[in-house]
Amino acid sequence: MKHCRDGNPARKGSDDGSQEPAGGDVPFDTSRAHMARVYDFWLGGKDNFAADRAVAEQVAAAYPDVLVADPGAIVSRLMDAVPPGSYLAISQIASDVAADEVAEGVQRYNAQAAAPGAARSQAEVCRFFAGLELIEPGIVQVHRWRPGTGDLGGGRNLAIYAGVGRKP
Template sequence: MSRINTGINTGVAHNARVWNHWLGGKDNYAVDREVGDHITGLYPSIGEVARADRAFLGRVVRHLAGEAGVRQFLDIGTGLPTADNTHEVAQRVAPDSHVVYVDNDPNVLTHARALLTSAPGGATDYIDADAHDPDAILHAAARTLDLGRPVAILLLGILNFVLDTERAQRTVDRLLAGVPSGSHLVLTHPTLELGGEGNAEAMRFWNENATPPITARSGAEIARFAAGLELLPPGLVSCTRWRPDPTPDGSLTEPPQVAQYALVARKP
């Protein structure tokens, strides 16, 4: 595992810890709860977005490890460990799955041991790298993943921290160039569409009071990240509506949208 300075700034709210607070976790500080609660006041559905994004992760990993037969996962922008992390979901379906987590947050590094457990026959690793440096990610991931075989690249709620859209596109393109046909791209991204117009004020507050800064993008901008790939049905949708699980009574009622786009696409 890479080593970094694990000094944690507890005086400024940080995304991983605020997200943890919204998910009901305990790995956060007073400043994270204060900022998170203020944002909830500005944009009351933010907790629903956080929970919906996490539920989407479980559904898409189950699909990829099951029906799609993917055995390698590169989870960039890991965040703090919680229930049903990527390796747990994947290895529940396919115990031989290999999972590499990527983050550059010292908060996450201190919890990385929880991410390094693995089912017998599988493997997990955690690397310290920045989403702005896809070459470093691919180089380090190759310790655990065979980049000559299909890989699912998970970018859940991470490209919104790459503020320049052209640079975000270059990051996606470079990651995809490093994996073969049959690999998958999985994205979620906040938007001011899908009823998320009220999120604009919350994002302004975030950028003035927390780190790292964030940006929303339109559906058209997000769809371009998957240009040239085979978009899996149902395409670009709110993350709640990407192949939702049946309700307890077995019905397939379409769930309410949240302002978080999701897509899954296959590299031909």
């Protein structure tokens, strides 16, 4: 296994299927696709490998509308394809927390980004978990999802939802 210590372990290496540290010394296998990197490829990102690009192209060929479909339909299709016991984790910009600030921030981001972002309400985020068993505490603001002893929000009301669901 290769180890890189340049501060960016996930990008050091090649598409040859070798394992790379993914933070600390936890390896990940670049020869196996990962949905986050597949999505990165679809969005025109740079943080993906040959296996991710191959799966992205196969999915797009099998489901030509996958890149234009609504996000809920994409999540549903992806969860249909994974075995029972698989998990879905989502973090999402909230449209119903600090709504004016969030709307302005999303607008500024979208004016400069190649792939636009969207804020969603808690109810909209909940729809992504249809048919899944929500892990406690459910869909909550990220700093309230299993908070530890530290104050991750710094006393602020963070406008990001987080949730984890398990496919039965």
